[in-house]
Amino acid sequence: MGRIVAVTNLKGGIGKTTTVVNLSAGLALKGARVLLVDVDAQGNLAMALGVSPRRTLYDALVDGARAADCRTPVRQNLDLIAADATLLTAQPAIARRPDWPRVLEQALRPLRAEYDFIFVDCGGSLTVLNLNALHAATDVIVPTTVEPFAVRGLEMLVVQLSRVKGNAGSLRAIVPTLFDARTRQSVELLEQLREQYGSLVMDPIRINVRLSESSARGKTIYEYDPRSRGAADYARLVERLSDLWGFAPPSPAQPAPPPPSSAHPLPATHQPVAPPSAPPPPTPATPQVATAHQEPIVTGAGSLLSLTCPNCGGPLRRATVAGYRVVFCDQCRYRRQELAGGVRR
Ligand SMILES: Nc1ncnc2c1ncn2[C@@H]1O[C@H](COP(=O)(O)OP(=O)(O)O)[C@@H](O)[C@H]1O
Numbered sequence: 001m002g003r004i005v006a007v008t009n010l011k012g013g014i015g016k017t018t019t020v021v022n023l024s025a026g027l028a029l030k031g032a033r034v035l036l037v038d039v040d041a042q043g044n045l046a047m048a049l050g051v052s053p054r055r056t057l058y059d060a061l062v063d064g065a066r067a068a069d070c071r072t073p074v075r076q077n078l079d080l081i082a083a084d085a086t087l088l089t090a091q092p093a094i095a096r097r098p099d100w101p102r103v104l105e106q107a108l109r110p111l112r113a114e115y116d117f118i119f120v121d122c123g124g125s126l127t128v129l130n131l132n133a134l135h136a137a138t139d140v141i142v143p144t145t146v147e148p149f150a151v152r153g154l155e156m157l158v159v160q161l162s163r164v165k166g167n168a169g170s171l172r173a174i175v176p177t178l179f180d181a182r183t184r185q186s187v188e189l190l191e192q193l194r195e196q197y198g199s200l201v202m203d204p205i206r207i208n209v210r211l212s213e214s215s216a217r218g219k220t221i222y223e224y225d226p227r228s229r230g231a232a233d234y235a236r237l238v239e240r241l242s243d244l245w246g247f248a249p250p251s252p253a254q255p256a257p258p259p260p261s262s263a264h265p266l267p268a269t270h271q272p273v274a275p276p277s278a279p280p281p282p283t284p285a286t287p288q289v290a291t292a293h294q295e296p297i298v299t300g301a302g303s304l305l306s307l308t309c310p311n312c313g314g315p316l317r318r319a320t321v322a323g324y325r326v327v328f329c330d331q332c333r334y335r336r337q338e339l340a341g342g343v344r345r
Pocket residue numbers: 011012013014015016017018019044124177178179205206207208209210211212213215216230
């Protein structure tokens with residue numbers, strides 16, 4: 001059964017959709033089967049992924065369609081149930097039902113076995129559908145800007161979460177977004193967040209204009225600029241949460257069964273990031289990027305190098321995924337990872 005992860009905050013414009021897109025795309029690149037569900041009538045998720053689906057969540061929640069039939073494949077391993085303004089009219093209809101807090105959970109239940117993760121992108125207030133998302137969630141991720149009002153709003157959200165779920169135990173991560181390390185206030189407030197919430201606080205996602213450009217162009221950050229700070233920050237978050245959730249990529253030697261979305265051809269513009277095909281020059285010893293995680297973020301077999309593994313002498317492969325260039329051994333767990341082309345400012 002896949003996890004249902006609600007990505008929520010009581011505020012809008014703080015990076016929820018950006019986090020859903022780039023966290024889920026990173027997990028899909030690692031081989032996870034991921035479904036995205038937009039419960040915000042603004043429908044930003046479809047725009048940020050560059051698609052305009054015909055069927056939406058409204059059809060599943062109000063018109064009696066099967067949620068499975070309302071999916072659109074958007075990338076490899078990544079499907080979407082989109083939203084649009086019709087969802088505004090769905091809310092009063094849902095609120096009249098006696099089982100209203102469980103409507104989303106019931107609609108998604110038949111799909112849970114098909115996915116490792118179902119991410120629900122919430123709107124910026126406690127609407128009927130956002131409450132449904134909290135009820136359905138096994139895990140809650142809260143992106144927040146690092147400003148005084150936002151930090152106070154976070155306390156209110158944790159209280160709400162405890163009311164809905166009985167406790168705040170499903171709160172899995174707080175993701176500081178739009179972080180500007182040059183301001184003393186941000187640095188101090190991040191410290192305060194860490195004191196208050198401990199290891200729930202992830203490394204911050206820094207302000208990076210490439211992130212806003214990528215969503216405006218309907219691309220993930222790994223497609224738009226895998227060398228950007230935004231790609232590096234989100235790839236780090238993907239690693240941290242994969243670790244926390246115990247998600248390991250399927251072994252290249254034994255490929256996972258095809259995900260449900262692979263039945264549909266992907267639009268040409270939405271093919272996944274391809275590993276480099278030309279044989280690279282011998283790799284000099286380069287500083288390794290410090291990551292807490294030990295699994296390579298590589299899903300494909302990668303291109304074969306003429307180098308051999310310093311551990312076991314086996315063949316080395318290289319692939320560039322999610323902003324990192326990863327050299328890894330076929331036979332043992334040797335792995336060297338560096339930011340592809342260095343980090344841009
Ligand atoms: N780290 C970041 N650096 C720069 N711009 C960002 C960053 N995160 C999000 N944005 C931009 O901020 C705006 C709001 O982000 P969005 O993810 O849509 O927020 P929400 O879903 O909470 O309303 C968007 O234009 C988005 O591209």
